């Protein structure tokens with residue numbers, strides 16, 4: 001079946017739907033966050049997998065406070081799998097949702113021992129088969145611990161900024177990821193996610209994005225709309 005022909009940028013603009021200038025956005029992100037990287041502390045794929053599971057509904061800073069003692073106490077998947085449930089829950093309690101996280105970690109570690117000789121597999125297919133591991137966690141582990149880009153991490157920051165920047169109109173993480181994979185060069189996926197997360201924390205916050213000081217404003221439909229609605233709010 002022939003694929004529909006995409007509109008030229010000029011044609012799209014004339015309909016009020018200018019295509020995102022991805023190259024310009026990436027260039028600005030590079031200048032703002034040249035060293036963006038994973039903010040979870042880890043030294044091997046298992047540690048990153050555990051830290052990523054713990055980071056659900058929790059700040060990376062808090063996770064990094066918990067993991068040094070945790071990683072020292074449970075250096076292997078077999079040790080997590082054999083951990084006493086209440087003890088593991090206590091060990092990770094301050095990251096929140098600790099009962100569910102402890103259950104997932106024990107089940108995930110047991111699957112690593114049973115199917116992967118205790119090692120974290122380096123493929124998306126194998127990772128998403130592990131209990132409690134979805135595409136987002138798998139993308140974090142593959143992109144950062146294995147340097148393999150098979151997808152784009154879509155967390156709350158990336159979903160929000162991708163919508164605001166006009167990179168997607170979807171709200172479903174899978175659809176957002178598909179749009180980003182079409183727009184962003186594959187070798188940029190991992191870095192792009194860290195840069196966008198950094199920008200989401202520093203400038204483009206959920207409630208009050210600082211659009212008037214945002215270098216991405218010229219390329220951001222949401223920012224233009226917000227600044228147009230609040231002209232010269234501050235006269236001094």
Ligand code: SF4
Pocket residue numbers: 161164165203204205209210211212214215216217220221222223224
């Ligand atoms: Fe976010 Fe505003 Fe910047 Fe757009 S212009 S990326 S909405 S802070």
